[in-house]
Amino acid sequence: SKVPSLTLNNGVAMPQLGFGVWQVPDSEAADAVGTALEAGYRSIDTAAVYENERGTGQAVKASGLPREDLFVTTKLWNTEQGYDSTLRAFDASLERLGLDYVDLYLIHWPAPARDAYVDTYRAFEKILADGRARSIGVSNFLPEHLERLMDATSVVPAVNQIELHPQLPQAESRAFHERHGIATEAWSPLGQGRGLLEVPTVAAVARKHGRTPAQVVLRWHLQLGNVVIPKSVTPSRIRENIEVFDFELDGEDMAAFAALDERRRLGPDPAVFGG
Ligand code: NAD
Secondary structure: OOOOEEEOOOOOEEEOEOEEOOOOOHHHHHHHHHHHHHHOOOEEEOOHHHOOHHHHHHHHHHHOOOHHHOEEEEEEOHHHOOHHHHHHHHHHHHHHHOOOOEOEEEEOOOOHHHOOHHHHHHHHHHHHHOOOEOOEEEEOOOHHHHHHHHHHOOOOOOEEEEEOEOOEOOHHHHHHHHHHOOEEEEEOOOHHHOOHHHOHHHHHHHHHHOOOHHHHHHHHHHHHOOEEOOOOOOHHHHHHOOOOOOOOOOHHHHHHHHOOOOOOOOOOOOOOOOO
């Protein structure tokens, strides 16, 4: 494959770039994921709450690719947190995907007011032990949530998937993850196409390398060591977003990107979201 892999803390290889399908309707997911698989993507990021696990699974089947060449991630929604409800929700996700295992299962949000992520994660440990997920992890966990989880359970999460882009580079979380052997996966890596790609610094770095703004932003992530999962339903952009392994940003470019930090969240605050 054209995408290099990172080795997670349990020895499982995860492609450093994958395809995200948030906000892709189920009826379009099979087409979009099919285009991505043809373009060379091998990792797909979905979630129960995206309501497109079926379309995603159909594309996986239709691709004819060997299952072991693919890396499929899905996530447990907040309302299903708790031990028994998690086991049921996982069965339902596998059923919709049409798979007998996933490569990565994530708790979508800590939802701290529910006070259920520790019990939820105990169910994840059972799913892992049963071989129905090759890796387990979390999403949108702050360091304080990870501390509590790691104190109470035995499997260190393989991944924390968090909002991360040049305007929210998440230095504290990345350093915390690195200390604990947790891979950092960046969601909304392109800032959702809401302005980041038009920032003059990004445009200037893109011009310098003869690349697009999206490509240099993805390159910035890869060079920080992040896993990225850009989303698009436009075939030309789907292909453009994976053509990022044949050039490099230099120190000057990386410093220019570092100046874009605004600590600006596009999504909800994990300290309070999720009921
Ligand atoms: P993104 O940062 O990937 O941006 C996607 C948008 O950027 C597209 O809709 C399009 O408008 C634009 N775009 C994409 N490629 C482009 C290109 N080459 N040129 C110009 N514009 C381009 O945003 P996202 O979808 O929010 O995040 C990616 C994935 O992260 C999601 O699909 C989902 O899988 C995951 N995610 C997870 C969470 C979570 O809570 N865990 C939250 C949000 C997203």
